[in-house]
Amino acid sequence: MPTTTAAPPGPSRDRLRDHLLAARLAGPVATTREASLRSYRLFAARDPRALLGIDPERDWRQPDLIELMAEKCGVSADPEHTFGHDVIDPDLTLAALDAFADRLREIARRAAPVLLGTGHPHRLLGFYAELAAALSAAGCDVLTPAQGRSVDILTRFGLRTHRLEYVRGVGLVRPAGPERTGCEPGAHTHSPLPVRLALDAAADAGGPLPELVIGDHGWVCGAGQLGFEAMGPADTDDPALFVGQAEGRVSVVVPLDDAVRSAYYRPLIRYVLNRASLSQ
Structure with a gap:
């Protein structure tokens, strides 16, 4: 097995907890209670916009989802609490980051x-x-199937054609058409279609297939629904990942605000890679 170099020491658990609260990755977060409750209602109604590719085995009602999210995220369990900022328990985030890192260590050990x-x-x-680079350095094959292929995704503006691309080993979609300078690195989407396209392409090519899918939204739920191990972060208005975990199709979900500044996630990377004994 390829030798890995220990990452520079990451923040201590206490310092990371402080950072989670200061950066509003946990504690009171920007996601509102109203937005979360709306997502729970949509999920209970099996609206594809909230399912993110998961086909729930049981009938999840809104009270069930509030109870689940209170247990897994730390949001208020009171169904009468209907407004204000949602809350994530930083200790639940830390425990999930530990499980996330432990799973990375095992995958890296086997160079899967x-x-x-x-x-x-x-x-x-x-x-x-950063995860892709560390796993690649550990000998893992970071897959990039279906590079450049088109996928039609339903957006709030209707059905739009996107391209599946990989940037630094990470899959994302961009609107089809000529590149525009100064645009975002990719499109925001909850769709499971990109990961389905990628996994289909990998299978059609005769493999290899991933032993682990790491991501968010439809990347995790879409892969988990197809029987692939999947894990990643999720906000309080993303109940699908936590339902997937509760029903055994998602292995680890890290509760955190998934829309803060990019730089605020760097201490989490250092902590995870250090615990997983991976190089940066």
Whole structure:
């Protein structure tokens, strides 16, 4: 197995907890209670916009989802609490980061193939790119299937054609058409279609297939629904990942605000890579 170099020491657990609160990655977050409750209602109604590719086995009602999210995220369990900022328990975030890092360590130890992708490239691309680099250095095959292929995604403006691309080993989608200078690194999407396209392409090519998919939104839910191990972060208005975890199709979900400044995720990267004994 290729030798890995220990990452520079990451922040201590106490310092990382302080950072989570200061950066509003946990504690009171920007996501509102109203937005979260709306997502729970949509999920209970099995609206594809909230399912993110998960086909729930049980009938999840809104009270069930509030109870689940209170347990896994730390949001208020009071169904009468209907406005204000949502809250994430930083200790739940830290525990999930530990589980996330432990799973990375095992994957790296076996140099297993991985697939990474994000629907939040403007915020989380750097987070995943650091993971991709560390896993590649450990001997993992960081897969990039279906590079440049088209995928039609339903947006709030209607059906739009996008291209699946990989930036620093991380899958994302961009609107089809000529490149525009000064645009975002990719499109924000909750769709599971990009990961389905990637996994189909990998299978059609005869493999390898990923032993682990790392990402968010539809990348995690879409992969988990197809039977691939998947893990990643999720905000309080993303109940699909936590339902997937509760039903055994998502292995680790890290509760945190997924839309803060990109730089605020760097201490999390250092902590995870240090715990996983991976190089940066």
